[in-house]
Amino acid sequence: KNEVEQSPQNLTAQEGEFITINCSYSVGISALHWLQQHPGGGIVSLFMLSSGKKKHGRLIATINIQEKHSSLHITASHPRDSAVYICAVSKDSNYQLIWGAGTKLIIKP
Amino acid sequence: NAGVTQTPKFRILKIGQSMTLQCTQDMNHNYMYWYRQDPGMGLKLIYYSVGAGITDKGEVPNGYNVSRSTTEDFPLRLELAAPSQTSVYFCASSSTNRDGYTFGSGTRLTVV
Numbered sequence: 001k002n003e004v005e006q007s008p009q010n011l012t013a014q015e016g017e018f019i020t021i022n023c024s025y026s027v028g029i030s031a032l033h034w035l036q037q038h039p040g041g042g043i044v045s046l047f048m049l050s051s052g053k054k055k056h057g058r059l060i061a062t063i064n065i066q067e068k069h070s071s072l073h074i075t076a077s078h079p080r081d082s083a084v085y086i087c088a089v090s091k092d093s094n095y096q097l098i099w100g101a102g103t104k105l106i107i108k109p
Numbered sequence: 110n111a112g113v114t115q116t117p118k119f120r121i122l123k124i125g126q127s128m129t130l131q132c133t134q135d136m137n138h139n140y141m142y143w144y145r146q147d148p149g150m151g152l153k154l155i156y157y158s159v160g161a162g163i164t165d166k167g168e169v170p171n172g173y174n175v176s177r178s179t180t181e182d183f184p185l186r187l188e189l190a191a192p193s194q195t196s197v198y199f200c201a202s203s204s205t206n207r208d209g210y211t212f213g214s215g216t217r218l219t220v221v
Contacts (some may be wrong), residue, residue, distance in 0.1 A: 041217075044212070045209040048208060048209040100151070102151060
């Protein structure tokens with residue numbers, strides 16, 4: 001079993017829909033990261049969470065440490081949100097990030 | 110703000126050739142990383158550094174070498190390139206291992 005599991009693997013939605021991407025992990029972590037990889041390949045760090053909730057524009061990330069679960073929400077989705085969204089965790093014990101497989105999001109106009 | 114700068118953006122190598130992928134950051138970050146991403150796959154850590162003069166192997170270090178003589182620079186050296194090293198390479202940095210990461214734009218390498 002992978003230490004970081006994301007769902008869904010693929011998600012297609014209509015413009016304006018509320019989007020939720022989930023991430024579950026099975027190891028002790030010091031932080032959880034949400035990243036976005038554009039179709040052109042560039043990777044952007046969206047959030048780094050160790051507790052609670054963070055919001056940036058239309059993006060909201062939450063984490064429940066007890067349940068070892070995080071969600072990334074996109075409100076009022078737009079075609080430009082189409083990308084691969086990746087969850088990654090920093091383990092307590094070392095410096096490496098453990099990467100989820102990513103969620104490919106397509107927003108149709 | 111330049112952030113993390115990687116060069117070159119694209120490169121084609123012949124089997125057995127060598128090259129260095131350059132990575133420079135101007136944020137005074139202590140932590141720097143090299144990842145590779147194969148088509149349709151997630152990122153795999155090649156090497157990382159927690160400060161000048163300190164480097165360590167990641168998940169897939171074979172066929173690569175790194176050095177960290179300054180805080181700013183973290184070059185990745187490929188010796189004797191092989192087709193299995195065809196990939197997109199990303200350099201990243203962070204202030205600590207508990208901070209967000211900043212990624213370079215990537216180097217698309219093809220070994221033929």
